[in-house]
Amino acid sequence: MDGAPPPASPAGLSAYVVVSQLLGLTLLAATGAWLGRYRGGVAWHSLLQFNVHPLCMVLGMVFLQGDALLVYRVFRHEAKRSTKALHALLHGLALVVALVGIVAVFESHRTKGIPDMYSLHSWCGMAAFVLYLLQWLLGFGFFLLPGASFSLRSRYKPQHVFFGIALFALSIAACLLGITEMLLFNIRDSYSQFVPEGVLANTLGVLLVTFGLVVGYVLTRDDWKRPPLAEELALSMDFKTLTEGESPGGGSQ
Template sequence: MESPAGRTPAPRALPYYVAFSQLLGLTVVAVTGAWLGAYRGGIAWESALQFNVHPLCMIIGLVFLQGDALLVYRVFRNEAKRTTKILHGLLHVLAFVIALVGLVAVFDYHRKKGIADLYSLHSWCGILVFVLFLAQDQVQRVRVRGHPGQRAGPAAGRLRRGRALHPDPRRLEAAPPGGRASALHGLQDADGGRQSQLPVTAEPGRGDGRRGQPCSPGR
């Protein structure tokens, strides 16, 4: 669990939106099942009803379960990040498996009946949706892993307009010693205490680099 100070309050209407989305998704699944049972003869794998497996699996996988996977981060926004990632991934994997079963069912049905594959606009649009579903999963994996050489931690991707939080040596040389120490201390705090401090060099007539202690005349 995250600390109470780091929790983000959820919108007041969020529970109603989530409940409505679940009710709508279950209604779509139920209506599809009732349509297949009452008007299409039901579903079966080893018979002429094998084609009916396709629409039911696509509705459950790519509509209902994928929608729930997208809602995980909103519904469980105050839970541990690892827990929400695992639940999000499991729902996506389950949606992929069920959708894949639907694809196998329709291609196998076409093979048994001698029907050509991908002969309609619906079939090409369906293949495109499935490919985009796989593509977004791969893009998400790359974003989670990060780029090679990227430092892990809260400040790993903390950039400001493409510039990393590292001081410019030329500006540090032009700044007074107190300003240098403040800048380095601020960078250290912003980086979670892991930013290495640069040495503060002394300038003629401005001290030996130690705070509040000017250089002695004999040095």
């Protein structure tokens, strides 16, 4: 209680972040339990290759994407450049993991002679992945490369934030569709008898929605937004006054 305390996080934020991480780990465990106990496990060079797909999509497009979105709330007192780099790095990692999951399902379809991209799940999932990649490239170009002006960055930022959250929601919806497809292909006749596999997979769906709600709440709560550090505020005022509409050169905001 004595001495100068470090800058405090807003009341409640830490609790929500902890809950989000517990939910994230639980939904990874639930995915693993479903695939391990009822679907024969996961392996690349085998008929189990398909199972790499749900595992990678939940890990990449939900858990890692969600955590990348939370970076600005969790590391609120770090330098903006480090936080931004971590945000880009986690989203990049999510994209790589998701790409592995997509390759797995295409290869598995080829092995089994199943057509690709006919279902609503595949349409929504592929749209989510392609737009997520585009969002990453745009974010990198606008916020990490030195070329974009302060005013351009300011105008793009609200779009980046809106589409970031919207694509996270679409990714979760695509996962729910994938769960429903898997259940109706594998346990169509016993699903309505509330067999354990169906209940477990439904519970995974509920966990995905809950994770999305908690992350979405943390992201959109006004008083939990990252406050600009004193030096950023001064710097941005300088840029705004001196270089309105021009590039801040090699600096980054």
